[in-house]
Amino acid sequence: DGGITQSPKYLFRKEGQNVTLSCEQNLNHDAMYWYRQDPGQGLRLIYYSQIVNDFQKGDIAEGYSVSREKKESFPLTVTSAQKNPTAFYLCASSIQGLNYNEQFFGPGTRLTVL
Amino acid sequence: RKEVEQDPGPFNVPEGATVAFNCTYSNSASQSFFWYRQDCRKEPKLLMSVYSSGNEDGRFTAQLNRASQYISLLIRDSKLSDSATYLCAVKPGNQFYFGTGTSLTVIP
Numbered sequence: 001d002g003g004i005t006q007s008p009k010y011l012f013r014k015e016g017q018n019v020t021l022s023c024e025q026n027l028n029h030d031a032m033y034w035y036r037q038d039p040g041q042g043l044r045l046i047y048y049s050q051i052v053n054d055f056q057k058g059d060i061a062e063g064y065s066v067s068r069e070k071k072e073s074f075p076l077t078v079t080s081a082q083k084n085p086t087a088f089y090l091c092a093s094s095i096q097g098l099n100y101n102e103q104f105f106g107p108g109t110r111l112t113v114l
Numbered sequence: 115r116k117e118v119e120q121d122p123g124p125f126n127v128p129e130g131a132t133v134a135f136n137c138t139y140s141n142s143a144s145q146s147f148f149w150y151r152q153d154c155r156k157e158p159k160l161l162m163s164v165y166s167s168g169n170e171d172g173r174f175t176a177q178l179n180r181a182s183q184y185i186s187l188l189i190r191d192s193k194l195s196d197s198a199t200y201l202c203a204v205k206p207g208n209q210f211y212f213g214t215g216t217s218l219t220v221i222p
Contacts, residue, residue: 031208033210035212040122040214041214042201042212042213042214042215043158043201043212045209045210048208048209050208056208058209088155090157090158092210101146101205102148102160102163103148103160103203103210104160105157105158105159106157107156107157108156108157110155
């Protein structure tokens with residue numbers, strides 16, 4: 001089955017710790033994205049990547065880092081510099097280069113900082 | 115100004131009713147438009163793309179008004195299973211911009 005997987009589904013972290021969220025897709029999509037969703041604020045873009053070994057900051061990149069070493073994988077690290085990391089994190093992917101290239105989402109990771 | 119704005123609702127409608135949501139966008143260069151459905155504590159799922167000529171999928175109709183810079187979603191004959199949050203999305207370049215979502219509850 002083609003799709004996007006994210007792991008873990010739930011993650012608990014102590015303050016001051018870095019944590020890495022996994023995102024893998026087997027849709028052969030070029031573009032991948034990371035969003036966070038907070039109640040009442042919709043989806044906010046953290047980072048996106050249009051091609052392997054390249055990525056751009058989104059609207060709220062501070063305190064986060066990413067890598068894109070493989071087309072299928074786009075892990076997100078939430079660093080200790082992120083002041084309010086508790087949120088629902090969503091990874092998405094899409095075909096690049098077409099106008100109506102819909103985004104498809106993974107099931108998300110709920111991160112809670114204790 | 116936000117890229118995309120939606121009325122958050124909530125919309126509470128009886129079964130069988132027709133309900134419409136609007137979503138306004140600020141970037142006139144936007145080329146691609148979408149409606150997503152998000153169930154509680156789940157990921158958004160694509161409901162339909164919105165084409166310039168308007169498009170229909172069963173009980174759902176999406177329309178685009180470029181002059182006034184808004185997209186709309188019409189749901190006819192509402193079902194209990196339509197209860198969810200509906201997000202609009204706009205793509206002016208390489209990024210997608212999402213609205214905050216409109217909450218719909220269909221009441222028996």
